[in-house]
Amino acid sequence: MNAAEQFQAAATEKAGDLRHRAVIQKAIGTYDAAVAKGKTRFSDWQNARSHAAQIKWETINHLDRYLEQFERKVIENGGQVCWAETAEDARRYILALAQRRGVKRVVKSKSMTTEEIHLNEAFEHAGIEPIETDLGEYICQLRREPPYHIVTPVMHLTKADIAQTFAMPATTSAEEMTMFARAKLRQAFLTADMGVTGANFAVADTGMIAITENEGNARLSFSLPKIHVAIVGIEKLIPRLGDLALLWPLLSTSGTGQPLTAYNSLIGGPRQSGEPDGTTEFHVILLDNGRTKLLADAEQRDALHCIRCGACLNACPVYKNIGGHTYATTYQGPIGSVITPHLRDAKEWSHLPFASSLCGACTDVCPVRIDLHHHLLHNRRNAVQRGFDHPLQRLAFRLWLWAMKSPTLYRLGGKLLRFTPMTPWTKTRDFPEPPAQSFKDWWEENERRP
Numbered sequence: 001m002n003a004a005e006q007f008q009a010a011a012t013e014k015a016g017d018l019r020h021r022a023v024i025q026k027a028i029g030t031y032d033a034a035v036a037k038g039k040t041r042f043s044d045w046q047n048a049r050s051h052a053a054q055i056k057w058e059t060i061n062h063l064d065r066y067l068e069q070f071e072r073k074v075i076e077n078g079g080q081v082c083w084a085e086t087a088e089d090a091r092r093y094i095l096a097l098a099q100r101r102g103v104k105r106v107v108k109s110k111s112m113t114t115e116e117i118h119l120n121e122a123f124e125h126a127g128i129e130p131i132e133t134d135l136g137e138y139i140c141q142l143r144r145e146p147p148y149h150i151v152t153p154v155m156h157l158t159k160a161d162i163a164q165t166f167a168m169p170a171t172t173s174a175e176e177m178t179m180f181a182r183a184k185l186r187q188a189f190l191t192a193d194m195g196v197t198g199a200n201f202a203v204a205d206t207g208m209i210a211i212t213e214n215e216g217n218a219r220l221s222f223s224l225p226k227i228h229v230a231i232v233g234i235e236k237l238i239p240r241l242g243d244l245a246l247l248w249p250l251l252s253t254s255g256t257g258q259p260l261t262a263y264n265s266l267i268g269g270p271r272q273s274g275e276p277d278g279t280t281e282f283h284v285i286l287l288d289n290g291r292t293k294l295l296a297d298a299e300q301r302d303a304l305h306c307i308r309c310g311a312c313l314n315a316c317p318v319y320k321n322i323g324g325h326t327y328a329t330t331y332q333g334p335i336g337s338v339i340t341p342h343l344r345d346a347k348e349w350s351h352l353p354f355a356s357s358l359c360g361a362c363t364d365v366c367p368v369r370i371d372l373h374h375h376l377l378h379n380r381r382n383a384v385q386r387g388f389d390h391p392l393q394r395l396a397f398r399l400w401l402w403a404m405k406s407p408t409l410y411r412l413g414g415k416l417l418r419f420t421p422m423t424p425w426t427k428t429r430d431f432p433e434p435p436a437q438s439f440k441d442w443w444e445e446n447e448r449r450p
């Protein structure tokens, strides 16, 4: 099966799985209530979104300048920068570094960029043990599953599912499970040779990376091991440290409804002389991996403004029914369907933008005002123009266009369709009985009445 057929099969199965739908809709319902409350803390939410969009627009439209400024500052602060054009380049750099330093164990904090480059598999293949330290990611790792959601990796699991993953009784409390994971992870922090993180933002004017989290595990991942490697997508740049005053609360409000997450860290390089603690090496890998292709596309460049808050996934009626794993991509939901055909193979992933009702709920919630549903349409248009659509679909639209241009054919088509069985559409959906009389016939009949 190709990616489109796998998607279709998984979506059909998940859409009919009522337990799965109940679990994620409950989780998203809790999230919706928290976010609605969180937004009221802003004196003007819409203005905050516009201002954030402006910051990201400025960055992405001058990305070359900001990236070079960031690199200069990291090096001035004693760090090292690797420019990785591909996932392979990023993996090669980090594995070579790990091998040079004799690294046996790596602790990782939550990072979708490391998921994107399949870093855990690369570490395992090289005989290095990667340990996820974010609780959700740790559960995913134990289950050998990819994250289900870019912010909430195990949104699809109940407490009982997690207890089963930990081989504990179903009645185990959340606190007991957390303490179990905490005991395991503390040991990992103390024995790891390298810490790997992503970055929520990379600040050009100071050369710092900003990490947002709720568990403190990222802070332990980059401060206890001797070596810290941050893998940063180039779109994570922001111009100034002061921009975080808006972007931090905007991200946490859209992501979880919190005014600020529990821990917000700024890392500006390795331990400086005279400092009692901190890492001895700080490496930043600036990852392209298809992002400059998107940057070159003036129409869709603003998809790089994304701050990965996950709000568009939670708002999407398709995501809420088929769930995150169905997409089989690193980035799911509306933003994933916009960027994946650009970051990965355009033909293989051309089906994703069609998995949308184009209702625009994603665009309405995006804190940096990305015009997501129009970008989904752009991707559909690109797929059709490049001939990636199904020949039968193209034929159906040609026939429809032909019929739409002729009143006689249109009328005939309407009559025929009223008596055509709507399977397979009605196999999984309700469809009302079509009226025996068309609106046009009804109108003509009623018009003739005095």
Ligand code: SF4
Pocket (backbone or CB within 6 Å): 254, 305, 306, 307, 308, 309, 310, 311, 312, 313, 335, 362, 365, 366, 367, 368, 369, 370, 372
């Ligand atoms: S596209 Fe917007 S709403 Fe979706 S994850 Fe990115 S910032 Fe959040």
